[in-house]
């Protein structure tokens with residue numbers, strides 16, 4: 001199973017590389033990897049298991065973070081109200097952002113990263129609405145519209161596939177600068 005030891009940290013060159021497209025139909029190895037990444041997220045959100053295995057909580061994980069230079073990202077975003085039905089949960093193979101709104105959104109708390117062992121304060125403005133296309137673990141092409149929180153998470157993960165870290169988006173002069181078309185998500 002994936003634990004924090006498997007997650008590479010900033011400074012590791014693999015975090016700044018562009019990940020390679022995955023061959024379709026996906027191999028059993030890729031399917032296993034995707035499932036392991038999803039299991040990490042589910043475990044990391046479980047109070048007992050996260051404690052037992054010393055996992056930092058995560059709602060997303062990109063393959064480059066476990067030193068696999070492939071365009072695979074797992075996202076598991078629970079609905080904070082009903083635990084059983086997550087808002088969005090899937091393993092994205094070769095995800096593409098097909099459409100994105102001009103309107104931006106940012107998490108009021110800023111962002112963190114399992115590959116970054118420090119706080120980096122500041123707003124990360126991302127598209128408020130996106131339409132993504134990807135292949136899922138059953139080789140089915142999915143086209144999904146996401147907004148707000150799930151759009152932010154998926155953009156953070158797709159950034160990792162392109163060697164981009166969240167703090168690359170933070171305004172250096174004024175980390176909490178918000179332009180007029182950026183909304184803080186509550």
Ligand SMILES: Cc1nc(NNC(=O)[C@H](CC2CCCC2)CN(O)CO)c(F)c(N2CCN3CCOC[C@@H]3C2)n1
Nearest residue numbers: 045057058059060061062111112113114115152153156
């Ligand atoms: C927002 C949030 N970020 C958490 N961690 N960081 C991550 O996921 C990084 C990716 C996120 C950072 C900002 C956008 C994407 C991982 N990244 O580096 C992957 O590239 C959380 F853990 C978290 N939640 C809310 C839901 N809660 C359900 C119950 O369990 C605890 C869990 C905590 N929300």
Ligand code: NI
Nearest residue numbers: 112113114115
């Ligand atoms: Ni990250």
